[in-house]
Amino acid sequence: GAVVSQHPSRVICKSGTSVKIECRSLDFQATTMFWYRQFPKQSLMLMATSNEGSKATYEQGVEKDKFLINHASLTLSTLTVTSAHPEDSSFYICSAPGGAAGDAGNEQFFGPGTRLTVL
Amino acid sequence: LAKTTQPISMDSYEGQEVNITCSHNNIATNDYITWYQQFPSQGPRFIIQGYKTKVTNEVASLFIPADRKSSTLSLPRVSLSDTAVYYCLVDGGGSYIPTFGRGTSLIVHP
Numbered sequence: 001g002a003v004v005s006q007h008p009s010r011v012i013c014k015s016g017t018s019v020k021i022e023c024r025s026l027d028f029q030a031t032t033m034f035w036y037r038q039f040p041k042q043s044l045m046l047m048a049t050s051n052e053g054s055k056a057t058y059e060q061g062v063e064k065d066k067f068l069i070n071h072a073s074l075t076l077s078t079l080t081v082t083s084a085h086p087e088d089s090s091f092y093i094c095s096a097p098g099g100a101a102g103d104a105g106n107e108q109f110f111g112p113g114t115r116l117t118v119l
Numbered sequence: 120l121a122k123t124t125q126p127i128s129m130d131s132y133e134g135q136e137v138n139i140t141c142s143h144n145n146i147a148t149n150d151y152i153t154w155y156q157q158f159p160s161q162g163p164r165f166i167i168q169g170y171k172t173k174v175t176n177e178v179a180s181l182f183i184p185a186d187r188k189s190s191t192l193s194l195p196r197v198s199l200s201d202t203a204v205y206y207c208l209v210d211g212g213g214s215y216i217p218t219f220g221r222g223t224s225l226i227v228h229p
Binding site: 081 | 151155159160162164165167192205206208210215216217218219221222
C-alpha cells in the first residue's frame, strides 16, 4: 500500500518557539492532505485540510495563524506550530487519500504521527 | 457529515471472535464505510472497507445490512496483538473529509 511519512517522529521544544512537522506521501501524489491532533485517550480531531497550491481549510476552533499549513508540492505538506505552549503538546497525525479528494471509497493513508512536547 | 456511534470499549479473550458494531443512521447513498485500527502512539491503519452486504479480507470481515445504517466489523480468533482502538468512518456524502468518532477500545486478554 501507499506510504505516508512524518518527520520528526518526536520533538521537544521550549515554550514560545515554533516547530515544523513534515508530512510526505512517498510513492503517490496527494493534492489533499489532512492534519489531526490527538490527546491521550481521545480520538483524532481533524484540524485542517491541506490543499496543494492553495490555502488550507481549517476546522472551527483551530487558529490558522497558530497552526500554519503549507502544501507546496504534490508530496509534501507541512504544519508549523507557532509560539508553541504546553497546551499544544499532543500527537499530530497527517493523512492522504489514496484517490482523488472527494471520491467515494477513498482509503486514507496515515503517517506514523509526531509527538510534540512543549516545556 | 454522517456521524458514527460505537461502543466505547470491549473485552475479549484470545481465540475468540470479536464483533464491533457501528451505527451510522444518516449515511448518504454514495458513502462507503471504512474501518481503521490504531495502536498507541501510531497512526491509524486501514483494515477493511465496504459499501453493502459482506466484505472479507485476510484480517477481517465487514457486514453491512441492506439499510446500511450500521456495520459490523468481525475479527476472527483474536490475539493479544489485536488490542487496539478501532474506528469506523463514513464518507462525507461526496465531500470526503475523514472524521473520527470516539472509536472502540478492544482489549484482548490471555
